[in-house]
Amino acid sequence: MRIAGFDPVRYHRPEVDMPLITFVLLCAEIALLIKFGQAVGGGIILLEILLTGGLGVLLLRMAGRSALKPGRVIELLMRPPNRNLVQSFGLLFLGGLLLLLPGILSDAAGLVLVARFFLQRGGTSRGRAEDPDTIDVEFTVHDETPRE
DSSP, X not given: OOOTTOOHHHHOOHHHHHHHXXXXXXXXXXXXHXXXXXXXXXXXXXXXXXXXXXXXXXXXXXXXXXXXXXXHHHHHHHSOOOHHHHXXXXXXXXXXXXXXXXXXXXXXXXXXXXXXXXHHHHHXXXXXXXXXXXXXXOXXXXXXXXXX
16 A cells, blocks of 8 residues: 555664664563573573673774784775775674673674684685785795805
């Protein structure tokens, strides 16, 4: 059924939907914490919240330190940042932030992002250049002078 003069695209406002989505997610987090706490006990829930919060703080510090190394800061100032580098450290930062928040859903999402960061970092060699315009070549030097 179509109403004359009503345009659903015009009246869709994401700024109204975001608080609703956030409210629903927070209610789900609280409900899961209560149900999980009833099943395993409050002490284990408190321990889970403290451990994942501590892990989140460590990951946020790690992301900040590696993003703000003097060489990296100079590189970011001299040329545009590499998209893969920014995206990977964004995963670590967001994963650490989600682990810092209390809740089972946020912890699960944070662990997935952190695992994805470490899996991506493990697949690439640290010695290789991340710039696509760079050619990575290995070579050996053979000394032709005879040794005495």
